[in-house]
Amino acid sequence: MTAAERWSRADLAIAPELLAPALLGQTLVRTLPDGTRLSGTIVETEAYLGARDLAAHSAGGRRTARNEVMYGPPGLAYVYFTYGMHHCFNVVCGAPEEPVAVLIRAMAPLEGIDRMRAHRIARAGRSIVDREIASGPARLCQALSIDRALNGIDLVTSEELFIERAGDGATADGPVQSGPRIGVAYAGEWARVELRWWLAASPHVSKR
């Protein structure tokens, strides 16, 4: 058995609407400060297309302190805080200076399940079954202990957070479905474009 191959800069330097479905079935890995390894299989993603995309933080070419990382090279982690209490994690992709990214919305827990569950219980204050551990963008960040301290880190070189290649193709995890993105009703026409993808058979997606 050989060491798992990590996603490279070149792998991530592609359009978000191509990367989002390609990341389904891949393994997201988080190494905690104490060395604990947490991971899961990505089962739901969304693409954000940059300046033309009214649902993106970079809509209209907006460039602020918050979304600055989106303008960086592909492979950076864009982590932002929202609704006064939640974090969301994106993989910056495309070309440098092109503010496009893929939001990781859900994963199927793989390694460190009990630790991830403990993270969720600490925030939610209730019992958490497996399908509730990382079935949503903010839930996933809670489970993996991702917050703004990780904003801007390099997924290609960092040991704290990265993506491992898993399987050998899209069909290995069963059929993929697509639909409109979640929570972007403010984006007019762009709210209806099908830029969300998920593994149809997974119980770990954000909607049942």
Add this chain to the structure above:
DNA sequence: ATGACGATTTACT
């Protein structure tokens, strides 16, 4: 300086 709002989650009717 101020006000409106959010790439969500949770609980409650």
Add this chain to the structure above:
DNA sequence: GTAAATCGTCATA
């Protein structure tokens, strides 16, 4: 089904 929680960010003044 509706609404609360909760505060950083952004546009406007």
